[in-house]
Amino acid sequence: MSGPFALVDCNNFYASCERLFQPELRDKPVVVLSNNDGCVIARSNEAKALGIEMGVPWHLTRERFERLGVIVRSSNYTLYGDMSARVMRVLAAFSPQFEVYSIDEAFLGLGGFEDRLEHHARHLRSTVYQWTGIPVSVGIAPTKVLAKLANKAAKKDQASGGVRALMTVADQEEALSRFQLQDLWGIAGRLSARLQAVGINRPLDLRDADPRFIRERFGVVTERMVYELRGISCLALDEVVPDRKSIIASRSFGQPVLKLDHMREAVVAYVSRAAEKLRRQRLATAHLVVFIETNPFKPADPQRHVTCPAHLPVATSDTGRLAGAAVLALESIWRDGYRYKKAGVMLLGLVPAARVSGGLFDRPDTEASIARMRAMDMLNRRFGRDTVALAGGGVRRPWKLRRERLSNRYTTCWEELLEVPRPGTDVRV
Amino acid sequence: MARLAQVAPFINMFKDLARFCRRRVASIPLAFDRAAAGFPSPADDYLEQRLDFNDLIIEDEAATFVVRIRGDSMKGAGLFDGDYAVINRARTPTTGCIVLAILDGEFTIKRYFHRGRDILLQAESPDHADIVVTEDRSFEVWGVLRRSIRTF
Numbered sequence A: 001m002s003g004p005f006a007l008v009d010c011n012n013f014y015a016s017c018e019r020l021f022q023p024e025l026r027d028k029p030v031v032v033l034s035n036n037d038g039c040v041i042a043r044s045n046e047a048k049a050l051g052i053e054m055g056v057p058w059h060l061t062r063e064r065f066e067r068l069g070v071i072v073r074s075s076n077y078t079l080y081g082d083m084s085a086r087v088m089r090v091l092a093a094f095s096p097q098f099e100v101y102s103i104d105e106a107f108l109g110l111g112g113f114e115d116r117l118e119h120h121a122r123h124l125r126s127t128v129y130q131w132t133g134i135p136v137s138v139g140i141a142p143t144k145v146l147a148k149l150a151n152k153a154a155k156k157d158q159a160s161g162g163v164r165a166l167m168t169v170a171d172q173e174e175a176l177s178r179f180q181l182q183d184l185w186g187i188a189g190r191l192s193a194r195l196q197a198v199g200i201n202r203p204l205d206l207r208d209a210d211p212r213f214i215r216e217r218f219g220v221v222t223e224r225m226v227y228e229l230r231g232i233s234c235l236a237l238d239e240v241v242p243d244r245k246s247i248i249a250s251r252s253f254g255q256p257v258l259k260l261d262h263m264r265e266a267v268v269a270y271v272s273r274a275a276e277k278l279r280r281q282r283l284a285t286a287h288l289v290v291f292i293e294t295n296p297f298k299p300a301d302p303q304r305h306v307t308c309p310a311h312l313p314v315a316t317s318d319t320g321r322l323a324g325a326a327v328l329a330l331e332s333i334w335r336d337g338y339r340y341k342k343a344g345v346m347l348l349g350l351v352p353a354a355r356v357s358g359g360l361f362d363r364p365d366t367e368a369s370i371a372r373m374r375a376m377d378m379l380n381r382r383f384g385r386d387t388v389a390l391a392g393g394g395v396r397r398p399w400k401l402r403r404e405r406l407s408n409r410y411t412t413c414w415e416e417l418l419e420v421p422r423p424g425t426d427v428r429v
Numbered sequence B: 001m002a003r004l005a006q007v008a009p010f011i012n013m014f015k016d017l018a019r020f021c022r023r024r025v026a027s028i029p030l031a032f033d034r035a036a037a038g039f040p041s042p043a044d045d046y047l048e049q050r051l052d053f054n055d056l057i058i059e060d061e062a063a064t065f066v067v068r069i070r071g072d073s074m075k076g077a078g079l080f081d082g083d084y085a086v087i088n089r090a091r092t093p094t095t096g097c098i099v100l101a102i103l104d105g106e107f108t109i110k111r112y113f114h115r116g117r118d119i120l121l122q123a124e125s126p127d128h129a130d131i132v133v134t135e136d137r138s139f140e141v142w143g144v145l146r147r148s149i150r151t152f
Helices: A013-021 A045-049 A058-068 A077-092 A114-132 A144-156 A169-177 A189-197 A203-207 A211-218 A220-229 A260-280 A319-333 A367-383 B002-021 B042-046 B053-057
Strands: A005-010 A030-033 A040-043 A071-074 A097-102 A105-109 A136-141 A163-165 A247-257 A283-294 A305-316 A340-348 A418-420 B027-031 B048-052 B064-069 B084-088 B098-103 B106-115 B118-122 B131-133 B139-149
Touching: A005 A077, A005 A114, A005 A144, A013 A030, A013 A040, A013 A077, A030 A045, A040 A045, A077 A105, A077 A114, A114 A136, A114 A163, A136 A144, A144 A163, A144 A169, A144 A220, A169 A203, A189 A211, A203 A220, A211 A220, A247 A260, A260 A283, A260 A319, A260 A340, A260 A367, A283 A319, A305 A319, A319 A367, A418 B106, B048 B053, B053 B139, B064 B106, B106 B139
Parallel strands: A030 A071, A136 A163, A418 B064
Antiparallel strands: A005 A105, A005 A136, A030 A040, A097 A105, A247 A340, A283 A305, A283 A340, B027 B048, B064 B084, B084 B139, B098 B106, B098 B139, B106 B118, B118 B131
């Protein structure tokens, strides 16, 4: 793919999907909850303006939400997946160079459109909105890192009309000066702290830093960030990832888990989630920790909080291998007679997958397993979480019952179509 | 025994997936004979073309949505309670077409007329008066109704 690049990002995607079929959600604070109605995973602008944070647990904030008039929806991945496919199909018509990056983001290579970049982007934006009803923002720049930043600028600045191009050095400097280090793609909190320790406090400092110094201290990915910020495109898409030491996947259950079978399903589901993150960063691990907990807010119940580490002979990113180890660990710590409220999996000791070498009897991941995992990740990214999963993750999921505020599957289910007029509507309308 | 209950949600999931992966082709066989158009291939005797009803129903796939008609306010246009209406968001509404619109926060299906800034929504039933969309009302065309499907 050759530059300039456009990053197209759907605005508050999940909330926008809900609003398309539920006009009463417009101009109102809306939040979408995680799979289990556990915590907030998406917010409308109005919800953001109320100071509602990502990740806050619903059961702790329910009353506050009701007081503030926040409308709550369970995550409807069927609807989001279908709407995502529609948006992507419309986008694909705007450039032969097109990459889906996530359920609500895509890159377009705009080589050949140089003389009418903004015009093309505005046409794209209005077409996506007309065809699908989903508002998007477009950031355009000579590199992907700058395109991501341009997209943020487009969202932040009302006057931009949802499109911002950073094609000149002056525009890039102006935008870079308005953001913080951690606003840059791939600069997570820890890395930004390390950069600040050597005097790189602002995005412009990083752009102007000596690439060789950055490479020695922070690695080749961060060095490429420097070039990307200078407008020299060198970052392959999948390299733009935060540097992480551990990956955690855990959640509170909708209802207490009493049986090992159900807990096993939950743990496998969390391993799947964590392993997908691991693969997205091209990492592997031989070390993981499984933990299960009862509800500390119910002191009358017998309490139990246990963790169990598990180790594999060789680092892997294969969901199946990791899940096998996690299940053995779980079984070793399982005791009946407790009402478990939470479980989780932490992956530790992450290493680059490319550097894993096997022992005499223990082989690293095979080509076939890598291909299988890649296919699984691609389907899940494209069509929404859990489109394809290990069967051990449970297809019944009795531990996952909470979907109290689920909207209809308006676009994929004959029984759940929008009815016009909607039942209970004033007939004069 | 419990197996079926276990896989049932999976089956639904894959049905959903299949719907957005590919169009489902509902088809009937059609005899195909090209003899009149030139020298026939012997294989033509065995060729069949299948009709895909999606060709009739879907114009712009990514912009096509289906809703269910309730009530009889559009019966004059042949839209009855329980019919499936095919909405195309890609089309720009022209005067005289039927639209799915949002008026004051509620969905409605009406015939749409506009002249300059004036918009009129017309039901197709004597029991329903026309609605003049005055500037104080919130109004938006959601999509253009292009087809309906009903079972007799």
